[in-house]
Amino acid sequence: MSESNKNLAIWDRGEKSDGKALKRGQAGGGGTSINSYAMFKVATDIFGPVGAGWGYKIIEERSDHGAPIVVDDVTTRQLTHTIRLELWYKLDGEICTVEHYGHTPQLYYSRKNKYWIFDEEAPKKSLTDAIKKCLSMLGVYGDVYLGMTEDVGYMAEKQIEERIGKAETVSEKRERKIAELVTYVDAHIDLARACTGMSSLGGVMRKVATKLDGLALLPDMAAPVETHRTRIGRVFSEMKNTIEKDKK
Numbered sequence: 654m655s656e657s658n659k660n661l662a663i664w665d666r667g668e669k670s671d672g673k674a675l676k677r678g679q680a681g682g683g684g685t686s687i688n689s690y691a692m693f694k695v696a697t698d699i700f701g702p703v704g705a706g707w708g709y710k711i712i713e714e715r716s717d718h719g720a721p722i723v724v725d726d727v728t729t730r731q732l733t734h735t736i737r738l739e740l741w742y743k744l745d746g747e748i749c750t751v752e753h754y755g756h757t758p759q760l761y762y763s764r765k766n767k768y769w770i771f772d773e774e775a776p777k778k779s780l781t782d783a784i785k786k787c788l789s790m791l792g793v794y795g796d797v798y799l800g801m802t803e804d805v806g807y808m809a810e811k812q813i814e815e816r817i818g819k820a821e822t823v824s825e826k827r828e829r830k831i832a833e834l835v836t837y838v839d840a841h842i843d844l845a846r847a848c849t850g851m852s853s854l855g856g857v858m859r860k861v862a863t864k865l866d867g868l869a870l871l872p873d874m875a876a877p878v879e880t881h882r883t884r885i886g887r888v889f890s891e892m893k894n895t896i897e898k899d900k901k
Contacts, residue, residue, distance in 0.1 A: 663744075664792025667695045672812060674794075675802060685802050687794055689781045695793050700742045709784055712752070713737035714776070722762050724769070732760035734775035740787035751790055755783030831877050834868060838881040842888050851896055858889050 658665075674691030677684075693703070700706035719731035736755045741748055759775040762768075772778070789798045801807045841861050848854040862882075869878040 666699050667793035668795035670794040670797050685797050692788050692793050707742040709738050709740045712739050734759040734779045736779040736783050738783035751787040753783050753786040755779035827873050838885055842885055845888050845892055854892055
């Protein structure tokens with residue numbers, strides 16, 4: 654890996670956003686809003702669990718006075734809650750850090766509703782804002798911060814990729830379920846062949862029938878279930894005939 658590629662390793666892993674985690678027109682009436690935990694999940698995927706592979710420390714927290722606003726001859730200053738945060742992460746066994754600020758209006762006047770609003774959750778919002786800004790500098794959801802998600806062509810291509818990825822995931826899940834079905838049926842065929850009486854054979858077949866009835870209700874599993882129901886049904890018939898012959 655070249656030095657340039659090595660420097661972009663984290664960025665490249667975290668750059669592409671998940672379309673389901675984006676909301677357009679939420680940030681002050683414009684731009685793209687990002688689900689915070691989607692970014693935290695990417696950081697965890699890259700660095701490891703929070704607290705072990707990455708984390709943060711609040712360096713400074715304060716409420717800053719803004720411009721004075723006169724309402725009903727009473728002058729009041731707005732407040733903005735601010736956090737200065739240090740985000741740390743492990744890279745090649747070393748602890749690395751990034752610093753950024755998070756801001757949230759804490760006390761402000763709503764001209765639409767004509768009353769003052771005090772946001773009790775401002776500290777939590779500032780914390781989230783600061784963490785997201787730090788992660789963005791590492792490249793997490795970089796396509797959003799670079800403005801790429803504002804491009805119609807990019808988003809169309811992204812949606813196609815996500816649909817393909819989802820289709821592959823569905824296909825992989827189905828293949829896994831079928832593999833589990835084959836393993837289950839093979840194991841119970843062996844059990845059926847080991848039975849020496851109708852009581853034990855019937856017990857095996859009732860257990861299998863209940864399992865297969867449940868699996869048949871899953872999406873796209875009805876046909877595979879019927880195929881393997883036929884398989885074990887033949888074994889059941891063979892063993893039934895064998896047991897009855899041995900009794901004579």
